[in-house]
Amino acid sequence: MSLDYNPSHLTLLLTVVDDRDGEVLGDAIQRLVERDEVLACHVLPCTTKKNRPGHVLLVLVDGGDDPDGTAERVAREIMTLTGSTGVDRFDADGVYSVPSRFETVEVRYGDRRWEVSVKVAETPDGEPVTVKAEFDECRRIGREVGLPPREVKALVEAAARVGGTVDLKRREIRVDRETADARSETRRPGARP
Amino acid sequence: MSLDYNPSHLTLLLTVVDDRDGEVLGDAIQRLVERDEVLACHVLPCTTKKNRPGHVLLVLVDGGDDPDGTAERVAREIMTLTGSTGVDRFDADGVYSVPSRFETVEVRYGDRRWEVSVKVAETPDGEPVTVKAEFDECRRIGREVGLPPREVKALVEAAARVGGTVDLKRREIRVDRETADARSETRRPGARP
């Protein structure tokens, strides 16, 4: 079986900025990805003309039904946000993708309870590609209970992989189909049962 | 109204170098951008084969009336300068640009007087894209009078936006149409009038 392959909707816009500061570029990233037609925006450090430090800006645009109009609108926004006077356009020959779905994992800490979204993707023949907890949700919970976000994230992802729930206080994964706790191999080394 | 859009003249040449030092790459950037057909040249740090540090070299070429010959000449120069034995070519699907013009801003410091070039660009419907003083000129003046180049640059750009001139000694913008000084909001905080 093959991956999803969409042959034509994506455009890469490229420009280089050697005269704007990090505040401006950071805002440009934020503003650009808020647009529905912008799939991603990346800023890469470089050395440019006259050996000056600069940044390459890559913006991936979903052209949809109007690739020319969409690319131009985004190019204009790039210019407005960064002051660039030239934006180069490279149309992709295609995009490979695997469909992803969101599942939820229950997380408890004493009486408190949350549901965390987990993005799950597999290749068409069932090879797992990613099991990824929404970081912002893990961060929020981590702050509430005093745990590092990466610890919450690791437990949630482990629970998603075994179809279980997370007891954050004991740092354990529970599989509800069983009465006993699942002594998950992902449990934190050194944690007491 | 739409941006200028040139559908076909630009080519991106890409190669990777993992065996040249910064001196060689710095010279390659300089030498390549001296060529009329090279619009820009950027060196991006990367990690490459065997997890070695390396650099991606991106060179944007204006193919003009002879895109194949031009791209080949520049590819050969890249090889000669960097030792790369392979250069990949990606023809852009287009380039968005806004026309820019140069204006001059008068700068005074006591009896001394300079004219600084400022690049100005707007979208076709008049949205400002960039007002940018030539940095090398600002740097030269800054050294002469003992001010940081970014201070000179900020004052020149502010003057260009209001159609005024710069009194560097008082760090003020003057709008010549008025007798009184323009108390520009870009004046340095804490400067006395």
Added chain:
Amino acid sequence: MSLDYNPSHLTLLLTVVDDRDGEVLGDAIQRLVERDEVLACHVLPCTTKKNRPGHVLLVLVDGGDDPDGTAERVAREIMTLTGSTGVDRFDADGVYSVPSRFETVEVRYGDRRWEVSVKVAETPDGEPVTVKAEFDECRRIGREVGLPPREVKALVEAAARVGGTVDLKRREIRVDRETADARSETRRPGARP
């Protein structure tokens, strides 16, 4: 005379990873370049969505007789290794290259003797592009005899350029056609003859 130009076999696959650590990406580079159809793999640091640090992964694929099948297989491997759920494909318009050949240079240190491979490439009209000793071989010899690899590499490359051999102990290049030592200009400054 013109460079070798192959108009169509190369594909660039691009994806961005903001949720994997250096160990995973380092392994992905290694695993991808082990594939015959992967010509090169580069990881570039970037700032991405929500101003998070991330990495752009560029993979250059030789599509051979089956560009679609090859690109898809590599895209799938990228997904499996990195957890990315989307990979963008840009087919190159061509590749410029110069043919390279391997020569060997004899290296001696007292009674010990090695042969080191040197990659040599020239443009069709004889302009030298690169003379490059295989680094891993230089490193191995350097460790055996207690010299820094870059010193072994410099001597081997100098010997290749003059058609000579290397006496590592005396740090000299010898040109066999002559009885006398070649007092090479590349000899280490300060070394005694």
